[in-house]
Amino acid sequence: MVSxxxxxxxxxxxxxxxxxxxxLYGxxxxGVRTYRILQRRRERQAVAGPDS
Known part of the structure; x- marks a missing residue:
């Protein structure tokens, strides 16, 4: 019997x-969400061009 x-x-x-x-899971x-947001921002900046 356990006390x-x-x-x-x-x-x-x-x-x-x-x-x-x-x-840890949260x-x-x-981290994954932040990475994806930053990745999308980089892609948009690359499409817009370096002068914008």
Whole structure:
């Protein structure tokens, strides 16, 4: 039988681990979005020409 303290400890570790993974995934998504926005901006500037 698992004690209440041990169960709470495991629950806390599982919860904080999942929050860490969600944070990392959110950071990844933000990075990808920023990269794509900057890429589109570069493409538009290249099409417009260097004088604009």
């Amino acid at each position: 209440g303290k041990r169960l709470a400890d495991l629950g806390y570790k599982a919860f904080s681990g999942s929050m860490m993974l969600l944070t 950071g990844y998504l933000c």
